Amino acid sequence: xxxxxxxxxxxxxxPVNLLMVAAGCFVGTFIGMLPGLGPISAIALMIPITYxxxxxxxxxxxxxxxxxxxxxxxxxxxxxxxxxxxxTVATAFDGYPxxxxxxxxxxxxxxxxxxxxxxxxxxxxxxxxAPSLAAVSxxxxxxxxxxxxxxxxxxxxAFAGKGNVIKALLMTALxxxxxTVGTDKGVGVPxxxxxxxxxxxxxxxxxxxxxxxxxxxxxxxxxxxKTDADRKKEMEAQKxxxxxxxxxxxxxxxxxxxxxxxxxGFFVGVLPGAGATIASFLAxxxxxxxxxxxxxxxFGKGSIRGLSAPETANNAAxxxxxxxxxxxxxxxxxxxxxxxxxxLSYGIQPGPRLFQDNPEVFWSVxxxxxxxxVILLILNLPLIPYIARVLAIPSNILxxxxxxxxxxxxxxxSFNTFDIHLMVLFAIAAVVLRLLDFxxxxxxxxxxLGGMMEENxxxxxxxxxDSWSFLWERDLTLSILIIAAVVLxxxxxxxxxxxxxxxxxxxxxxxx
Amino acid sequence: MLTRDRIGALLMxxxxxxxxxxxxxxxxxxxxxxxxxxxxxxPEILAIMGVVLxxxxxxxxxxxxxxxxxxxxxxxxxxxxxxxxxxxxxxxPAGFLISTSLFLMFGFWVLGERRPVIILAASVPLVVLxxxxxxxxxxxxxxxxxxxxxx
Numbered sequence: 001x002x003x004x005x006x007x008x009x010x011x012x013x014x015p016v017n018l019l020m021v022a023a024g025c026f027v028g029t030f031i032g033m034l035p036g037l038g039p040i041s042a043i044a045l046m047i048p049i050t051y052x053x054x055x056x057x058x059x060x061x062x063x064x065x066x067x068x069x070x071x072x073x074x075x076x077x078x079x080x081x082x083x084x085x086x087x088t089v090a091t092a093f094d095g096y097p098x099x100x101x102x103x104x105x106x107x108x109x110x111x112x113x114x115x116x117x118x119x120x121x122x123x124x125x126x127x128x129x130a131p132s133l134a135a136v137s138x139x140x141x142x143x144x145x146x147x148x149x150x151x152x153x154x155x156x157x158a159f160a161g162k163g164n165v166i167k168a169l170l171m172t173a174l175x176x177x178x179x180t181v182g183t184d185k186g187v188g189v190p191x192x193x194x195x196x197x198x199x200x201x202x203x204x205x206x207x208x209x210x211x212x213x214x215x216x217x218x219x220x221x222x223x224x225x226k227t228d229a230d231r232k233k234e235m236e237a238q239k240x241x242x243x244x245x246x247x248x249x250x251x252x253x254x255x256x257x258x259x260x261x262x263x264x265g266f267f268v269g270v271l272p273g274a275g276a277t278i279a280s281f282l283a284x285x286x287x288x289x290x291x292x293x294x295x296x297x298x299f300g301k302g303s304i305r306g307l308s309a310p311e312t313a314n315n316a317a318x319x320x321x322x323x324x325x326x327x328x329x330x331x332x333x334x335x336x337x338x339x340x341x342x343x344l345s346y347g348i349q350p351g352p353r354l355f356q357d358n359p360e361v362f363w364s365v366x367x368x369x370x371x372x373x374v375i376l377l378i379l380n381l382p383l384i385p386y387i388a389r390v391l392a393i394p395s396n397i398l399x400x401x402x403x404x405x406x407x408x409x410x411x412x413x414s415f416n417t418f419d420i421h422l423m424v425l426f427a428i429a430a431v432v433l434r435l436l437d438f439x440x441x442x443x444x445x446x447x448x449l450g451g452m453m454e455e456n457x458x459x460x461x462x463x464x465x466d467s468w469s470f471l472w473e474r475d476l477t478l479s480i481l482i483i484a485a486v487v488l489x490x491x492x493x494x495x496x497x498x499x500x501x502x503x504x505x506x507x508x509x510x511x512x
Numbered sequence: 513m514l515t516r517d518r519i520g521a522l523l524m525x526x527x528x529x530x531x532x533x534x535x536x537x538x539x540x541x542x543x544x545x546x547x548x549x550x551x552x553x554x555p556e557i558l559a560i561m562g563v564v565l566x567x568x569x570x571x572x573x574x575x576x577x578x579x580x581x582x583x584x585x586x587x588x589x590x591x592x593x594x595x596x597x598x599x600x601x602x603x604x605p606a607g608f609l610i611s612t613s614l615f616l617m618f619g620f621w622v623l624g625e626r627r628p629v630i631i632l633a634a635s636v637p638l639v640v641l642x643x644x645x646x647x648x649x650x651x652x653x654x655x656x657x658x659x660x661x662x663x
Contacts, residue, residue: 052651164574164575166565166568166569166572166574167517167520167569167574169561169565170520170524170562170565170566170569173528173558173561173562173565174524174527174562176554176558177527177528177531177555177558177559177562180554180555180558184538184551186549186551187541187544187550187551189538189539189540189541189551190538190539191538191551191555192531192534192537192538192555219589219592219593222585222588222589222592222623223584223585223586223588223589224583224584224585225585394625395623396620396623396624396625397620397623397625397630397634399592399619399623400592400615400616400619400620400622400623401616401634401638403592403596403619404612404615404616404619407596407599407600408612408642411603412646412652412654417600417601417603417604418600420596420597420599420600420603421597421600423596424593424596424597424600427593428593431589432523433520435579435580435581436516436517436519436520436523436579437516437517437520437575437577438520450554453554454554457549457553457554458549461548461549462549466547466548466549467548468548
């Protein structure tokens, strides 16, 4: 393991890779700050550039973009109360009130230190957890992988749908359906290609990600433009940042919050589907309760704890979500799903074999996450006043540029103009689905896992002489499937059970 | 009542049924006739899943909110979509520099920018710079001009 860490360290610390992680953090912060564009769009926009790099360098760049985008999202949450992503919504609860009190600089510094600490602590956990899980998962067979993918999909669907499980499941099914377009990998027959040569290789995941995230988010911004009041707010926010210094008493107040939120964030991040959003809300709620009535009442009005907790947790969860990706090859969130897509296009299959076959990739990604956190702190924080000027770019210039970069990013990979037209079609469909309040992340996850799921199911059936009995005969497979069922059905029937219990309690109270 | 969820459910139902109908077009090879897993297996499972879930959402929508269609700038979004389609059609025959510059200029104009200096300054230099970066630094060949001008 030590050898692997050193190998990863030497790869990640090479001048080129250091430059990449720095560039990634910077570009990620820039993109993440644009309201509406989150880490998924940021990574999608960067993928075409990384195709020319070796896998480790490409992944290092994307890890930097990921962290940068989360940090950028926090910045726009604090400065203009416009979270770029769901993961930084809780940041705005206390960050924005602080900014309104003239302490935007301090709020940004607290966010940066909390993110750094959360990311650092989680990176240490990742260092320990990932190899152990990779070792255990070597015993997994295709039947278990199939079950794990079912678990990943149900968990994401159950968590991503803001309580609306059916919509999230429908989007997962849609993603799975789209993944079946193209030549079948088993016997080589074309499926859903409608006779088009351009669809023979299937739909590129980059095209789908770019169309349903970057492009559709740009179209949504065109549909719902900002008001003059919003613009004014943005201009003012980037002018008055105030001091970025944090005093001793504030550090003392933040430290235990950071410790608790890091642990919580990491473990929530490891769970498939939970991710940064849930981690940040859980940490916020937990700290509010721990703070007691006096300090708890400050939450929502500019509390340091209220800002530090979600910021620490969302970064820790971002690191945690790499555990299932790197060790099992199963992404736990939309963002890690797009990372998986990128890995596959490099010809790397994440999972326990990655740990053995490409240790330099495995370890350099983990090490570069840590370096990314350091860079965010020492490079991005002082640059924030300058990066924040991106908020001053008028949207009538910015939006066509985002549209252009999305289109050209996909076109430069395939050089097929059919892809541009397909992107427009998908982007329009995504806008309609967004207006109907359908979540996009489960669709992307379904799309990326679809091919692997089919492959594992096919293999499992082949090994079992065409019998489906492996679903209930192999203990591990059955256990994972039962967990998937629990994860899926508890959010659906949980509220009903609670309501029924409350009714019973009320009637018992009336009776007694 | 046609709520937002019900409209979504109907769209998904239509898509799932269309997907289901297309499954017949997938060839099953003779040796697979009795196999438990063919190229149709997963699509069949997914089609059933799509139809069932759409029906559940149709019958038991999560919310009774109506779909909001007013207050959006549909015209501008439609023009940008048309511009994207046109860009796809012209990027090869007209060359990268001309088609991209025109696409960006049109985009800025549609979104309300009327100052010619800004429109030109934000498009042409950026497109040229981007083309130089791709062709000279990253070694990606892109035809800059229409074929008849490239010689």
